[in-house]
Amino acid sequence: MPIELLCRKVGNTQIFSEAGECIPVTVLEAGSNTVVQKKTADKDGYTALQLGFGERKPSRTSKALAGHYQKAGVAPQRILRESRVTPEECAAYEVGQHIKVDVFAVGQKVDVIGTSKGRGFAGVIKRHHFKLKRASHGTHENTRHAGTVGPGTFPGHVLRGRRMAGQMGAERVTVKNVEVVRVDAERGLLYVRGGVPGHREAIVQVRTTQKAGK
Numbered sequence: 001m002p003i004e005l006l007c008r009k010v011g012n013t014q015i016f017s018e019a020g021e022c023i024p025v026t027v028l029e030a031g032s033n034t035v036v037q038k039k040t041a042d043k044d045g046y047t048a049l050q051l052g053f054g055e056r057k058p059s060r061t062s063k064a065l066a067g068h069y070q071k072a073g074v075a076p077q078r079i080l081r082e083s084r085v086t087p088e089e090c091a092a093y094e095v096g097q098h099i100k101v102d103v104f105a106v107g108q109k110v111d112v113i114g115t116s117k118g119r120g121f122a123g124v125i126k127r128h129h130f131k132l133k134r135a136s137h138g139t140h141e142n143t144r145h146a147g148t149v150g151p152g153t154f155p156g157h158v159l160r161g162r163r164m165a166g167q168m169g170a171e172r173v174t175v176k177n178v179e180v181v182r183v184d185a186e187r188g189l190l191y192v193r194g195g196v197p198g199h200r201e202a203i204v205q206v207r208t209t210q211k212a213g214k
Contacts, residue, residue, distance in 0.1 A: 002208035004083040004113065005099065006033050006053035007190060009202045015182065015191065025181050026196045028112075028206065030101035031188040035093050036072045036080065047090045051099070052077025053203070072096060079203055102185040109177045109212060114197035114204035118170035128163045173197040177209050 007028035014024050037050035056076040058066065069076050072095050093099070104110060124130040124146045133143045146165070150158045158164075175196055182191035190206065198204055 002210075003049065003051075003085055003089065003099065003103065004081070004205040004207040005030055005101070005103065006051055006079055006081060007101075007204050007206055008054070009114070009196060009198050009200055009204055010189070011200050012195065023181055023193060024195075025191045025193055028190040028192065028196070028204065029188060030190055030206070032098040032100050034074050034077060035095050035097045035099065036069065036074055036077065038090055038093070038095060039082070040090065041087065046084065047087050048082045048084045049090060049093060050080065050082050052080050054078030081205065083205075083207075100185060101183060101188050101190050104180050104183055104190060104206070104208075106180055106183055108180045109209040110180055110192065110206050111209050112175045112178050112192065112196040112204050112206055114173060114202055116169045116171055116173045116197045117199050119168035121166065122168035123165045124163060127165065127168045130163075176211060 007030045010027040010029050012024065012026050014022050016022055031053070033051040033053055035049055036052045039046060039048040039050065041047055052069075052074065054077060056078045058076055061069070061076040065080075066076065074096055119126070123144055125132060125144050130146065133139050133145070135143055146163075149162055149164065150156050153159065175194075178196070179193040180190065181193050183189075184191070192206075196204055
C-alpha cells in the first residue's frame with residue numbers, strides 16, 4: 001500500500017523528449033505533504049499516515065482542527081487526507097516530516113485519483129455515447145432519445161443498471177498506469193503523460209500503481 005501523495009492539478013502542456021517526441025502531459029504541483037498524524041494497528045486498528053497539503057489561514061481553521069494541528073506541531077493545512085500504508089512504511093515517517101515529489105522517479109507508473117468534472121444532467125447520447133437515431137423515415141423529435149427500456153419483461157419494469165439519462169461526472173475516478181515523464185524536485189512539480197481527472201486547481205492523489213499494465 002504505497003503513499004498517496006496529494007497534488008494540485010496545474011494544467012496541461014506538452015514537452016519534447018530527447019528523441020524529438022512531443023509528449024502531452026499534465027502538470028501536478030506536489031510541493032510538500034506534511035505528516036500530521038500516524039495511525040497504528042494497536043491504537044486505531046489499521047496503519048495509515050494522515051497527510052496535510054497547502055496552507056490555511058488560522059482564522060479560517062476551526063478550534064478542533066487548530067488543536068489537532070497544534071498537537072502535531074504543524075501549521076494549519078488546507079487539505080487533510082489519510083493514506084493507508086504498511087506498518088513498515090508508517091514507521092519510516094515521523095509526525096511533522098515533509099514528503100516531497102522526489103518519492104517518484106521518471107519512467108515510473110503511477111495511479112492518479114481525483115474527482116471528474118461535473119457535467120450536470122446529461123442525456124444518453126452525451127453520457128453513454130449512444131448513436132443518434134436517423135432523422136428521416138418517420139423519426140420526429142426523438143433523435144436523441146433512448147429506445148425501449150423494458151422490453152419483454154413481465155410485469156413490465158425497467159431492469160436495474162439500464163443506461164439512461166442522469167447526472168454525469170463529479171465522481172471519483174482512478175486513472176491507472178500513468179507514466180511519470182519528468183520530476184522537478186526543486187519546484188515540486190510532477191509531469192505525467194496524458195490527462196488526469198478533475199479541473200484545474202483540483203486536488204488529486206498520486207500513488208505507485210497497484211496493478212501494472214501489460
